[in-house]
Amino acid sequence: MDIKQLVYIVESLIFASDSPLSVRQISTIVQEADKEEIEQAIALLEEDLDNRAFFLNKVGGGYQFATKPEFSKWISHMHESKARNRLSRASLETLSIIAFKQPISRIEVSAIRGVNSDGVIKNLLERQLITITGRDKEQGRALLFSTTKEFLQYFNLNDIADLPRPKEIEELLAEGEGGKLLNDLPEEVFEEEAQEENAENSKNENEQNKDVSSESAADASVENTEKPADDSAPQQEQNEGADNGKDVNGSEPIENKNTVEQSVESDDASK
Numbered sequence: 001m002d003i004k005q006l007v008y009i010v011e012s013l014i015f016a017s018d019s020p021l022s023v024r025q026i027s028t029i030v031q032e033a034d035k036e037e038i039e040q041a042i043a044l045l046e047e048d049l050d051n052r053a054f055f056l057n058k059v060g061g062g063y064q065f066a067t068k069p070e071f072s073k074w075i076s077h078m079h080e081s082k083a084r085n086r087l088s089r090a091s092l093e094t095l096s097i098i099a100f101k102q103p104i105s106r107i108e109v110s111a112i113r114g115v116n117s118d119g120v121i122k123n124l125l126e127r128q129l130i131t132i133t134g135r136d137k138e139q140g141r142a143l144l145f146s147t148t149k150e151f152l153q154y155f156n157l158n159d160i161a162d163l164p165r166p167k168e169i170e171e172l173l174a175e176g177e178g179g180k181l182l183n184d185l186p187e188e189v190f191e192e193e194a195q196e197e198n199a200e201n202s203k204n205e206n207e208q209n210k211d212v213s214s215e216s217a218a219d220a221s222v223e224n225t226e227k228p229a230d231d232s233a234p235q236q237e238q239n240e241g242a243d244n245g246k247d248v249n250g251s252e253p254i255e256n257k258n259t260v261e262q263s264v265e266s267d268d269a270s271k
Contacts, residue, residue: 001032006041007048020062020153060152061159094120095129099151099163103133103144121145129154 009030014021026038033041042063046056057066067075087095094117097109110117124130133146147160157163 001037003037003041003044006030006033006037007044010038010041011045014056014063014065017064020060020064022062025062058158059156060149090120091123095124095151098130098145099147099160100166102146105136105142105144107142
């Protein structure tokens, strides 16, 4: 296949795709070209875009078009009226733990955060930023969570190895860069995040209260079922005592005691 024609084909495929396309995916579609030819076409396409407002960005193991950073100012003005679909601070905190510790269980995430993270994990699953990748080998066989390809796309990463190392983050915070970034954020951002986290925590507390109420109702039902059996035991003992000529405490009846005393008095009189 003519290499110039192949460049146009690759460009059209990447432009029409709603997600990054890998070389393997392109080779599956364009069967007339091999992997090396497709990689050559991609390299030529990158050169052609040098003087354009967008470039070929490698993200999530594939390629997609993206505008160059120097034009972000005007693009942000265009989208500033639209509501930004941000992650709350609780979601970012949970997502960072999963990203650096994956695969990791729900209990371990909650232990690191110090709060229940069920609602946050559910939200991240719904947004397909994390997924279930297996079960723990320890007792209980807890579900394990890891990040997804959508996670890489969301944070514009090509591979999970592109994440900054914990040591690098500590150095960034030590230099004051992290605090500066946080100070630049408007107060509305922190207020919205606090409201979202409070809503998630309230939801989790309500679910836990429902579970506790259900367990209490079940325990009360079991106790009510067992009580008649306990009440019947004394009655049964009383019936057995009556059959044996004894009172409830197992002692001889009063009438029998009077008879014995009368016989003793008769014997003394006869003597």
